[in-house]
Structure formats: structure tokens, C-alpha cells
Amino acid sequence: MNRRDSIRSLFLGSMAGGLALESCISASEETINEKIWEYQYGRTPEEAARDEKLLATQYFENTEINVITRLASLILPPTTDGTIEDAGVPKFIEFMAKDFPGLQTPIRGGIMWLDNHANRHFDNDFINITEDQQHEILDQIAYPESKGEQKQEVKFFSLMRNLVMTGYFTSAVGIKELGYKGNQPNVWDGVPEDVLKDHGMSYDASWMPKFVDQSKRNDMAEWDEEGNLLS
């Protein structure tokens, strides 16, 4: 299938192939206070101290974390590629609420809205209603209007979806699933031939002499007086 056909095919069938959903609230949610200092990546002493302080406190109640976890796994149900737990999504959301305090009230209030709504319509908290009932609620808040004001519960869901998606796709399992191949030493020598062909692209013959000859990258650079590279 060439590029144009594959693009066209997107307009035809639905893309989504949802897998069977399992309950995925972990019984033994680790408490954040017990966390050891696990992050080492070039923080300044001031930044490290700030992070340690944030990591030593817990913002969300455990019951709230359970709702966040449940909601996250409804947004991104588990597959063999990875789960929101594999990706550390609940822990990430807990941290971000402390890192960006502006997230705290919208998330806490949004969780209350979910429970209020579930109680009114299904006589139980969000976490305790059936999956079909949970879907019924999400269907009302998961599709923002294309223009104009969004209701708070819709904004809340969009916020949670953003955090869940970014938490997942910045995790090890998410990056693997996305197929990102970099962040390692290598030698770039242009777009692979088959990709160029697939996109109807090529490197201009007149440009080729401008490009690095990777077999000579280790040879010391030398120029003539006009700036022509000799080595």
C-alpha cells in the first residue's frame, strides 16, 4: 500500500480496536511517602531539594488515587504493549499536581463531580459502578465541543486524558510502543532509501557534495585558503 492509499484508508473504517477491559486497580498501591530517591538526572542542588520535598508529601487521598487510576485505565485500557501502571501514570499525576499546584483543584473537583454524578444516576461512587455505567458517564464528557466554552467536567476529562496520554507515551513502555528509536549514539546518514521512495523524495544530486562523508568523519578537518574542505 503506498502513502496515498494508506491515507485514504483512514477515512474508511474505524481505527479503534478496543481490547477486553479488565479491572486494573492494584490492591497494594505503594505509598509515596515510602519512596526512595530514585531520580538522578542532572538536577541542580536547588532543583533536587525542591523535588525531594514534593516527593516526600502526598497530595491526593488514597481514595482519590484509586479514582485517578481507574479513570486512567478507562482512558487507556491495558494491552500487551503496556498498562498505565507499567507506565507509572498514577504516580506521575500525583507528582504533577504538586509540581503544578494549578492542577490540584480542577482534578480534585473533577473527581468529586464523577462521584456526585455516579451517585445521582447509579447510586454509588464512580469506582463502584459497573464498567458500562462508567462508560456512560465518560461518553458525556469525553467529546469537547469544537468551538466555544467547555463545561468544567469536559475540561476535567480533557486534562486527565492529556496527563494520562503524556504519562504513558513518556514512559519506557510507551516510548517502545510509539517506536521512537533515538536517544543513543549513532551515525546519521540520511533518511532510509525505502522511506525516501515511499514519500517520492530524493536527495538532489547537486546537494550530495555538501553532505558529510561518514566514512571520513574521524579524519581531521583541513581546508585550503578558499575554505574548501580537503580531508
Add this chain to the structure above:
Amino acid sequence: MEIIENEKKYDVVIVGSGAGGGMATKILSEAGLKVAVIEAGPYFDPANPAQQTQLKWPHESPRRGAGTTRAFGEFDMAYGGWEIEGEPYNQVGDSQFDWFRSRMLGGRTNHWGRISLRFGPRDFKGKDRDGLGENWPISYEDVKPYYDKVDKLIGVFGSKEGMYNEPDGFFLPAPKPRLHELYYKKGAEKSGVKVMPSRLSILTKRINNERGICFYCNQCSRSCSVYGDFSAGSCLIFPAQKSGGQVDLYVNSMVREVTVNDEGKATGVLYINKEDRKEYRITGKVVVLAASACSTARILLNSKSPQHPNGLGNSSNMVGKYVHDSTGSDRMAFVPEMMNRKRYNEDGVGGMHLYSPWWLDNKKLDFPRGYHIEVWGGLGMPSYGTGFDPNSLNKHLGLKVGGYGNGLREDVKKFYGSVMGMSGRGESIASVNNYCEIDPTTVDEFGIPVLRFNYSWSDHERKQARHMHETFEEIIHNMGGVVLGDKPGADKDYGLLNPGRIIHEVGTTRMGSNPKTSVVNEFEQLHDVDNVFVVDAGPFVSQADKNPTWTIMALSWRTSEFIIEELKKQNI
């Protein structure tokens, strides 16, 4: 409070360790002079594992790369940002000047885009073309030998193009373009927009045995641990120390003022040590200011004495005047043909592999000067924000936006690498009405009076930004792409970013031959005080549409040679 005297007598005291200060440190110390470098931030070496962020994954961080403490994301190698706690700056009236400061050895050279463009012959003589602003007192021919030397010392890749105002240099070979860059090339050339390999100070080939070669991780903004890109620490200051130069580094030291003797000549500087918060005096025969255009202006204006009641070098009242930044505006495109891309390692070097230099003749345009176009996109490393609005692009395909469930995984994978962007970076006209000055109402946490900014864009810049968006839209259309976002209108200054945002602020101590209308002479020497020099971007008369770093270094080298000669002749 008692001032603590430093017993050591230096030949030269250099304030700031970025591009200008780094170059002065290397040239002056290698000439045998005893040099003190005073840096407001901590010691930094990109090869130090405790400071390194290069090759870290987003999941090694609890915030996954979010920019809470660093404006360009937490792996970006700039300690500082638009706001620094304890070091405020203010605005006059409606001004919105954004001032980016890095407090660390090497300064902003640790995270910059490495775009290393020479000013061309026209760029030094803008007034000759359109009557606006002022000409430089020097020409391209004066600076060319130093650009050549900088190319060979630091390394810059590029290609010989033979364009009059984009002078060729001593280039390392260029990396091949990425896929989105080929789309851009196709679209731009259809519109008659010149496209050529970019010119970045990244080693695509060995230049000496002290620095490693680029291994294509795309992370120059994190500062390279093998010194494969240019940073002032790794390429200038450390080599100066290793080659046996007498270089003493004073880090975490915030310079308050330049001290003078009874004759009004500089004797050294006063600084506050951030660790013990005490005031120190350090003396030298020559003071070289390289604190960044605005910080240098601040130091000069705060250096008031009976001999220089208006601040040092400010008899003309010109210090702080003519501050100007590049114009900037950006636009994004969705390219449906780049959906569902085959995956491969497309990191490449940090930044673009090709770009468009200014290509038009202003005679046919309603604005002066020009802009270049930078290009971005590709199969980049995910970071905080990846996956936000995971399927908003579906609206361009007639598909549902929003929802939940595993379809979202497919959406993110489908769109990965299909969005790219363009950034216009152009020349503004320096104006005496745009300035920074001391705000007498505010001090920083070290008790030093701070700056306030007065800055407004004119129609020259607004019309240039409007032209950028017209160009972007045409190129995107030619590429088969979908323009994202609405075209910014007059109410939004046509998308023109706040002054300061492009971090090319220059011009606060401008160069000229007339001491009444300029602060330094053509050797960046204060007209008023012959043993004080400014080697950051303060002396720039105009900033072209070129990134200032290469010119800062060429001029700093030229000035350093002048200082060496003048000291030999005992003129200063």
C-alpha cells in the same frame, strides 16, 4: 559591610563566561596575561555526570521533562530562565520585554541553537540601504579574518553557497536533511524561497583531539558531554586552562560595579559572593565586560562615581539605549502524507539540517530588512506534552475528536512525526526609544538596583511578521500540508513575539565613532574609559537576521588582540 580585598593583581578581569567572555578568556590568557573570570552562576561542565542531562529519558524524571524549573524543559541546560528568584526586572508602562538569563559557567552557550551565521557586508551598513538605524563603523572586511579564525577554532558545518550577504566560511560538511525537511524544501522552492544546509557549530567531523565528534542525539540544548557542540566552557575556557593559561574562575559571584581611581580609570570590580553574601573587590589593569548586553548595561549604569556621575561610559547617555531583539513568529503544519510513518532513528544534530536565508529584495516590500526561516519537526524523543490532545488532528480527516480507549494509542502513533513547524527570525530596527535603565525603586536580593525595560515594536517589525505568516502558509500549502491555527491578525501584532523572546537582545552599548551617540569605539573600548571593554552583544549597532553568537566571538577575538597590543604599548 566590609569589602574583602583580593590580594592577587590581574592583568584582566572578565565579567561573564559566555561566548564573548569565553573567547576573551582564551585569547588573553594564551597571550600570557593573568586573567580572572567572574561568573554569576555555578561551575558547569557538560561532561560532569552529576550535571549531565544528555541521553536521559523522560521517565527518569518524575515530571517527564516538564518545564517547571527550566523554561525549555527540565533537561534543557540553562540554569535560570525568564524569571530568576531574587533577581527581578521591571517594565515601563505597557512594555513586555522578556529577559532570559542563564546563571552558569558558559552562560547561554550551553543550551543555544548553535545557529552560527556570519553577518554579511550589507548587515554592517543597513542605513546605507534604507536610511534606518545606523551603520556600523566597521565593515564585513574588518571582521572576516576573525570569522575565519572562529570557524577553524570552534567548528561550524555548512555549505559554500556563494551568496553575497551570507558569506561562506571554513565549513565542516553538513548532515543530510530529515524527511520533514525534504517536504519543506519541496514546498519552499516551489515558492521561490531559497533553501540550503543550515550552519551550526556542531562537529560533523573531527576538528581537534580534545573534542569528540557529533553522535547525532539531537540534544545540543542539553550541552554535549563529549564537547561535540560549541559551549563557551567546553570549547574556550577549559582549553584555555589546559593550555597552561593563568585563568582563575570566580563562580557564584555577582558583579555589582566597576571600580575606578581618581583619574576615572577602571581598577577592577566589586562583586558579591553568593555563598557567603559578602562583598569582594578584585583588581586588574583592564576590565572586560561580557555579562550579556543588558547585564553589562546594568553594571555600567550602577557604576556611579564622582568621576562618572552618570554611570561608567555613559557621558553620552546612550548606555541601555537601542536594545533590540530579533523579530520572531512561528507557525505549525500538519502534513497528512507524513502520517503512519515508518520508524527509524531520525534524531540527527540538535536543530535543523536545512533552513532558508533571507531571499527577497526589500524594494518590492512594505518593510525593511529581512528574516530567515528555521524548520522543525521529525520523529523526536517524547517529552512532557507528547500525547496532549491526542487526536485533535482528526478534525482535518473528518474523524471524531476526543473520546477514550485504545483508539487513542493508535491516534498518537498515527500522527507521530506528521506535524512540523517554521520559525521566522528577522531583523528589527534599533530605536533610541527602546531602552533598559536602572529602576531606582527595586533591588535584587544582593542589594543591586535592577533594570526596567521600555520597548515597543514598530510597524517595520509588525509588517515583517505579517509577511512571515503569508510565506509560511504558502509553503505549507505547497507541501500538501494543513496550516494549523488561525493567521494572527493586527490585534495580535501579526503573531510577532514579545521582544526578548528570541534571546538575541543586543545594542545596549552600541559601537560608533562619535562618542556623543555611541558607547564604545570600533574596538569595543568605552569612549569614556580606555581600559574598559565590552565583548558581549552590547556593541551591536544592528543585529541583522543572524543569530549573534558568531559575531560576538569574532569581535571578542578582535578586541582581545587589540587589548594585547595596547597593553604591550602601555597605552592602557
